[in-house]
Structure formats: structure tokens, C-alpha cells
Amino acid sequence: xxxxxxxxxxxxxxxxxxxxxxxxxxxxxxxxxxxxxxxxxxxxxxxxxxxxxxxxxxxxxxxxxxxxxxxxxxxxxxxxxxxxxxxxxxxxxxxxxxxxxxxxxxxxxxxxxxxxxxxxxxxxxxxxxxxxxxxxxxxxxxxxxxxxxxxxxxxxxxxxxxxxxxxxxxxxxxxxxxxxxxxxxxxxxxxxxxxxxxxxxxxxxxxxxxxxxxxxxxxxxxxxxxxxxxxxxxxxxxxxxxxxxxxxxxxxxxxxxxxxxxxxxxxxxxxxxxxxxxxxxxxxxxxxxxxxxxxxxxxxxxxxxxxxxxxxxxxxxxxxxxxxxxxxxxxxxxxxxxxxxxxxxxx
Numbered sequence: 001x002x003x004x005x006x007x008x009x010x011x012x013x014x015x016x017x018x019x020x021x022x023x024x025x026x027x028x029x030x031x032x033x034x035x036x037x038x039x040x041x042x043x044x045x046x047x048x049x050x051x052x053x054x055x056x057x058x059x060x061x062x063x064x065x066x067x068x069x070x071x072x073x074x075x076x077x078x079x080x081x082x083x084x085x086x087x088x089x090x091x092x093x094x095x096x097x098x099x100x101x102x103x104x105x106x107x108x109x110x111x112x113x114x115x116x117x118x119x120x121x122x123x124x125x126x127x128x129x130x131x132x133x134x135x136x137x138x139x140x141x142x143x144x145x146x147x148x149x150x151x152x153x154x155x156x157x158x159x160x161x162x163x164x165x166x167x168x169x170x171x172x173x174x175x176x177x178x179x180x181x182x183x184x185x186x187x188x189x190x191x192x193x194x195x196x197x198x199x200x201x202x203x204x205x206x207x208x209x210x211x212x213x214x215x216x217x218x219x220x221x222x223x224x225x226x227x228x229x230x231x232x233x234x235x236x237x238x239x240x241x242x243x244x245x246x247x248x249x250x251x252x253x254x255x256x257x258x259x260x261x262x263x264x265x266x267x268x269x270x271x272x273x274x275x276x277x278x279x280x281x282x283x284x285x286x287x288x289x290x291x292x293x294x295x296x297x298x299x300x301x302x303x304x305x306x307x308x309x310x311x312x313x314x315x316x317x318x319x320x321x322x323x324x325x326x327x328x329x330x331x332x333x334x335x336x337x338x339x340x341x342x343x344x345x346x347x
Contacts (some may be wrong), residue, residue, distance in 0.1 A: 041185045050300035052090075052099045052309060059299050060283035072297040074286060075100055076116055082344070083156045084123025085132065087304055087332045088128025096302050097137045105300075108141070111290045114299070115147040115164055116284065120345040121156030123336070124180060124232050127343045131239065144289045148282045149173045149272065154345030159236060159273070162243035165289075167272040170283045175266035177257030177345040178240050180233040182225055183338070185211045231339055246270030249328035260345065 043133060056064050057076055077096065081088055102111050113134070138145050147164035149157070155177040160291070161167050169175060192199060192214060199214035210221050241249040247256070247270040256269065263275035283299065 034046045050093055050099050053256040053305050055303050056302050057301055060280050067298050067338040072111045074112050074299045075110045076114045079117045079119050079160055084126040085336050089126045093130045093133050112143050112286050113145045115181050117157050118147045118151045119157040122155045122344045124341040124343050127156030127159040128312050130160050131163045135157050146286045150277050156343035159343055168274045169263040169272050171276050173263045174260045175271045176260045177258050180231050180343050186213050188213050189216045230323050243269050
């Protein structure tokens with residue numbers, strides 16, 4: 001009798017143990033599923049990584065104001081330095097414009113764009129790419145674009161400025177240089193003959209060996225390159241003549257060419273709309289355009305933060321105890337420009 005009693009207690013304890021164990025496992029699984037679902041929801045709602053950080057700039061009164069997250073925004077985009085270099089190219093501009101519709105700037109906060117231009121130009125393809133990215137943005141989101149030329153608006157800078165509805169400048173600015181230039185070719189064949197050196201280049205495809213510097217050039221060997229330059233120049237002229245009709249296409253080609261002009265003269269010709277302006281003055285004109293009559297707005301710029309990550313990268317020599325010496329070249333000699341067709345003013 002006692003035996004049966006002991007067995008009953010034992011089996012009851014085992015059953016209770018398994019009941020508690022299964023309940024614990026079930027509870028744990030429930031928690032796991034809940035966390036998994038919530039993690040999926042949060043990850044799906046997570047915003048993409050961004051390359052740009054918003055910085056508040058002085059407004060038309062010279063005051064930096066941080067308003068609420070719903071205030072209208074004037075986005076200033078700086079076209080400074082040589083176009084086509086690491087931080088000023090088509091890809092970065094497209095990324096900047098995408099991010100201007102996200103995060104703190106979402107819900108259509110950007111009401112207008114101010115292009116702040118100080119550039120000698122750069123590569124043709126990046127000048128064209130930035131121009132087209134700005135044009136598409138302007139048309140897609142129905143925002144006005146004003147340009148302020150501050151010091152230099154040459155060649156590729158003029159190309160980009162043509163995306164603006166109006167172009168302003170201060171009186172110290174030089175404007176123009178509508179022209180295209182290709183890479184320079186050199187020929188060493190006569191020097192090779194003098195030195196008694198032989199050179200052999202193996203290639204396939206008609207014209208693949210054109211402009212080889214190690215042999216005498218054939219007549220009209222440069223024809224393909226001339227056609228490319230002519231084609232790009234035609235695109236450039238058409239864009240400027242369309243955006244700035246007062247100049248006139250024939251005048252642009254035959255009279256003004258790739259000349260540079262002081263702001264007052266550039267206004268007379270038709271390259272710009274107004275001279276003798278300041279950035280603040282242009283901002284006031286832009287505020288009128290978008291019907292902002294009070295000071296409830298912000299002027300912001302999106303700054304690329306990639307350079308910060310490079311500084312603190314583990315690959316940085318500074319963090320490896322290494323000191324390296326290198327020759328810093330001017331932006332106009334940036335390797336990114338090498339071998340490319342340029343819209344670049346080189347005084």
C-alpha cells in the first residue's frame with residue numbers, strides 16, 4: 001500500500017515537472033516569437049543609412065535659426081571647387097537630392113534650392129549629370145532653383161547654373177567659358193628614332209591604336225576625338241542657349257565663344273539675370289518666389305560625412321602609427337580628371 005502511495009507521489013512530481021517545463025518552454029517560445037516579429041517590424045521601418053548631415057545656415061537676415069521640424073526649408077547646395085572630384089560629382093549630387101526628401105527633411109519641407117556656385121568647372125559628364133539631376137528634381141517636386149555665382153562661375157559651373165530659374169552674382173565674379181577641351185596627346189616617335197628605341201603596341205579593333213604616342217600619326221587619326229569634342233560642345237551650347245536665350249546661339253558660338261566676362265558685362269550679354277547681389281539678397285528674392293513672408297523658415301546645407309569616417313577609419317595611417325609624405329596637387333590636376341573631356345576654365 002505504501003509502495004503504491006510512493007509511486008503516486010513520484011509520478012505526480014514527474015508530471016508536475018514536465019507541465020512546468022513545457023509551460024516554461026512555451027512561454028520562452030512566445031517571447032522569442034514576439035521579439036522576432038517586433039524586430040522584423042522595426043527593421044522594416046528602419047530608415048536607410050545616409051551620407052549627409054543637415055547643418056543650419058544663416059537666413060536672409062544673417063541669423064541662424066532652428067525652427068520646428070515642420071518649418072519650410074531653403075536648401076543651399078554648394079557647387080564649390082572642381083566638378084568631377086571625389087566630393088563633387090553626379091553620384092554625390094543624386095544622393096544629396098534623395099536625402100533632401102528624407103529624415104528631418106521629409107514631408108516636402110524643401111521649398112526651394114539655392115545653388116551657391118564658385119567653380120572653374122570640371123569634367124563634362126559630371127557637369128552634365130549634376131545639371132540633369134537638378135533639372136529632374138526641380139520638375140518632379142515643383143521647387144524653384146536660384147543660383148548665386150560667388151567669385152567664379154566658369155565652364156562646367158555655367159553648365160550647372162543653367163538648371164536654375166534665375167542666376168545672380170556679385171560684382172567680383174567672372175562668368176562664362178562655354179567651351180569643351182579634350183585630353184592632350186603627345187607624340188614621342190621622333191625622339192624614339194633618335195634614341196634608337198623600338199616600340200610595339202598590340203591591339204585589335206579598327207582605331208583602337210589611334211593617337212599612339214610611340215609612332216607617327218596617320219592623317220585624320222584624330223577625327224574620332226574631334227567628333228566627340230564637337231558633339232559635347234554642341235550639347236553645352238544648346239543647353240546654355242536654351243536656358244539663357246538673350247545670349248543667342250549664334251552669338252555664343254561666333255562672338256563670345258569660351259570668353260570670360262565680369263559680372264556686369266555678363267548681365268548685359270545675358271549669361272546672368274542680375275549682378276551686384278549678395279547671398280542674402282538672393283535669398284530674399286527666393287523667399288518671395290515661394291511666398292514666405294515671415295521668418296518662419298530655415299536655410300540648411302547637407303554636408304557629406306564620408307570624410308569623417310575616412311579620418312577615423314582603422315586604415316588611416318594616423319591610427320597605425322605611420323606618417324606618410326605626399327605631394328598635394330591642385331584640384332585642377334586631380335587624377336579623377338585625367339583622360340576626360342573637360343568643361344574647365346584654366347587661366
